[in-house]
Amino acid sequence: MQNRCVNIIAHLFNAPLEDSEAAVGVGTVGSSEAIMLAGLAFKRKWQNKRKAEGKPYDKPNIVTGANVQVCWEKFARYFEVELKEVKLRDGYYVMDPEKAVEMVDENTICVAAILGSTLNGEFEDVKLLNDLLVEKNKQTGWDTPIHVDAASGGFIAPFLYPELEWDFRLPLVKSINVSGHKYGLVYAGIGWVVWRSKEDLPEELIFHINYLGADQPTFTLNFSKGSSQVIAQYYQLIRLGFEGYRNVMENCQENAMVLKEGLEKTGRFNIISKDNGVPLVAFSLKDNSCHDEFEVAEMLRRFGWIVPAYTMPPDAQHVTVLRVVVREDFSRTLAERLVIDITKVLHELDMLPAKLSAKISVKEKTQNGTILKKSVMETQREITDAWKKFVMAKKTNGVC
Numbered sequence: 001m002q003n004r005c006v007n008i009i010a011h012l013f014n015a016p017l018e019d020s021e022a023a024v025g026v027g028t029v030g031s032s033e034a035i036m037l038a039g040l041a042f043k044r045k046w047q048n049k050r051k052a053e054g055k056p057y058d059k060p061n062i063v064t065g066a067n068v069q070v071c072w073e074k075f076a077r078y079f080e081v082e083l084k085e086v087k088l089r090d091g092y093y094v095m096d097p098e099k100a101v102e103m104v105d106e107n108t109i110c111v112a113a114i115l116g117s118t119l120n121g122e123f124e125d126v127k128l129l130n131d132l133l134v135e136k137n138k139q140t141g142w143d144t145p146i147h148v149d150a151a152s153g154g155f156i157a158p159f160l161y162p163e164l165e166w167d168f169r170l171p172l173v174k175s176i177n178v179s180g181h182k183y184g185l186v187y188a189g190i191g192w193v194v195w196r197s198k199e200d201l202p203e204e205l206i207f208h209i210n211y212l213g214a215d216q217p218t219f220t221l222n223f224s225k226g227s228s229q230v231i232a233q234y235y236q237l238i239r240l241g242f243e244g245y246r247n248v249m250e251n252c253q254e255n256a257m258v259l260k261e262g263l264e265k266t267g268r269f270n271i272i273s274k275d276n277g278v279p280l281v282a283f284s285l286k287d288n289s290c291h292d293e294f295e296v297a298e299m300l301r302r303f304g305w306i307v308p309a310y311t312m313p314p315d316a317q318h319v320t321v322l323r324v325v326v327r328e329d330f331s332r333t334l335a336e337r338l339v340i341d342i343t344k345v346l347h348e349l350d351m352l353p354a355k356l357s358a359k360i361s362v363k364e365k366t367q368n369g370t371i372l373k374k375s376v377m378e379t380q381r382e383i384t385d386a387w388k389k390f391v392m393a394k395k396t397n398g399v400c
């Protein structure tokens with residue numbers, strides 16, 4: 001059943017397979033394990049090549065954008081690969097393919113592109129990356145490959161943007177991971193990694209066991225695990241089919257647009273996500289001089305919403321965003337409710353004193369001629385009191 005899922009997903013990603021050829025891939029515990037395995041395969045392939053050429057093979061590196069998900073940092077640290085990150089900049093929150101290719105050197109095991117950045121859902125330009133890298137490989141004689149981290153986008157792009165070339169249609173894309181438990185529509189604990197062909201997964205990493213009655217190749221970092229997620233994934237794939245997945249994704253996309261337009265209508269937010277990416281809305285306050293996104297997140301909890309606020313990675317750390325990921329069960333009605341509640345929160349914040357760090361200047365008191373600065377504690381207590389009074393006076397129908 002696992003192999004059938006791998007085959008379906010590899011075809012979805014346009015793997016160049018002959019009619020009866022089996023795809024190469026494995027079910028994992030989420031994209032994180034998938035990424036460890038893909039990274040390990042790249043490292044081993046690169047090392048074998050360097051050894052054969054009689055060149056040093058002790059300083060592998062990997063090129064990514066600074067927007068990578070934490071599991072890439074984990075891979076780099078656990079498997080001793082240097083992580084070379086392309087920095088972000090104001091208004092551009094994904095890896096710049098030109099800069100990434102500039103950073104590639106003879107020790108680069110692969111460039112990792114993201115289809116659906118965790119931070120704003122944006123698709124990186126894998127096609128441009130591929131074209132630039134083909135050119136660079138031609139000039140240098142290297143054969144630096146590409147991995148696509150399609151944790152979210154892998155189950156979005158094939159259905160919503162079938163024309164977008166990001167997958168095995170591009171010659172340098174050698175492996176792709178996708179999370180079954182994101183838009184694969186399965187409960188938590190499943191991901192997939194597929195390779196372009198058998199040649200891209202070094203045989204030495206595969207273990208063959210026969211004590212269960214047949215030859216079973218295995219390549220995983222986790223060991224025994226339950227099969228329920230694989231069964232659930234297989235069920236969803238054949239129950240929904242291409243058409244079914246497309247309907248679900250279109251619906252998510254439409255609801256994300258309802259949310260986006262509602263937020264735009266308040267006139268208070270900049271939208272940081274793109275319309276053609278993962279169905280999510282990432283947004284920041286146009287004016288956060290009095291109140292910031294963390295306060296919005298905090299106050300939304302009173303209405304039962306948990307909307308994360310976070311800062312962008314370097315060099316865009318001064319940008320804070322709120323993010324709402326729209327999944328299958330996030331209906332249009334919920335999107336409209338969220339806009340109403342966010343509007344209420346904005347209204348309440350407008351009536352509150354400005355936050356501690358931005359506006360409260362530290363007052364100074366004179367006592368027997370010495371100047372005492374108000375302690376942070378005292379100032380904080382004042383702020384808390386102000387908030388408490390406000391909340392007590394306005395106890396409404398909030399939950400949590």
Ligand SMILES: *Cc1c(COP(=O)(O)O)cnc(C)c1O
Binds near residue numbers: 069118152
């Ligand atoms: C979620 C995510 C991951 C990690 O995936 P898990 O399935 O949670 O292990 C990796 N990369 C990206 C871009 C993600 O969005």
